[in-house]
Amino acid sequence: MHIPECCGPLPPAACDVAFARAAxxxxxxxxxxxYEVAVCMSWLLDPALADHLPAESNIVRFQRRFAIVDTQESDSFERFVMPGSRLDGRRWDIGRGWLEL
Ligand SMILES: CC(C)(COP(=O)(O)OP(=O)(O)OC[C@H]1O[C@@H](n2cnc3c(N)ncnc32)[C@H](O)[C@@H]1OP(=O)(O)O)[C@@H](O)C(=O)NCCC(=O)NCCS
Structure with missing residues (x-):
């Protein structure tokens, strides 16, 4: 899976359409x-985000679709987190997850 920088937000309905198209x-x-599963490696799958965002946020609802297998440290989040935002000021790991298509 790829979540490009161009095209947010990431509402559940748009994800439903994208997964249906992939399937x-x-x-x-x-x-x-x-092609039975989709896999994703992203800071968006750091489980710690769920402690910092509302349960109904797009990111947390996106995470809940996945079985998150593990996390690994990386600086890649720095490219994607907007400075001065509520998610700025701490590290986010990369989560590795999968879901059934
Ligand atoms: C994926 C993405 C579209 C999600 O945005 P979204 O749909 O607005 O997400 P949410 O609704 O869950 O946002 C919840 C909160 O987190 C904030 N937030 C979301 N993405 C953020 C980001 N990249 N940086 C900083 N804050 C972010 C939102 O502003 C919102 O804050 P608020 O409640 O104070 O308004 C957005 O993070 C983005 O464009 N990221 C760049 C691409 C990317 O990260 N791809 C993955 C690469 S591995």
């Missing part, structure tokens, strides 16, 4: 290969 796209174009 339809892969069997149609790659019928010989099974």
């Amino acid at each position: 339809e796209f892969f069997p149609r174009h790659f019928p010989d290969e099974p």
Whole structure:
């Protein structure tokens, strides 16, 4: 999965559409290969975000779709967190997660 910088916000309805399109796209174009899961590695999957954002926020609802396997330290969040925002001022790890398509 890729969550580009251009195109927020990330509401659940837009995610539903994207996952539905992916579930339809892969069997149609790659019928010989099974694509049963989507995987994501992102600061957006740091479970600690759920302690800093409302349960109904887009990011927390996005996280809940995934089985988060583990986290790893990285500086990559610095590229994506807006300075001066409520998420600025601490480190966010990269979470690795997957979900069934
Ligand atoms: C993914 C993204 C669209 C989510 O934004 P969103 O849909 O607005 O997220 P939420 O509704 O959950 O936001 C909840 C709060 O966190 C803040 N927030 C969200 N993304 C933020 C970011 N990248 N930096 C700082 N604060 C952020 C929101 O402003 C909001 O704060 P508020 O309640 O004070 O208004 C946004 O983070 C973004 O554009 N990120 C850049 C791309 C990216 O990170 N891709 C992943 C790369 S691995």
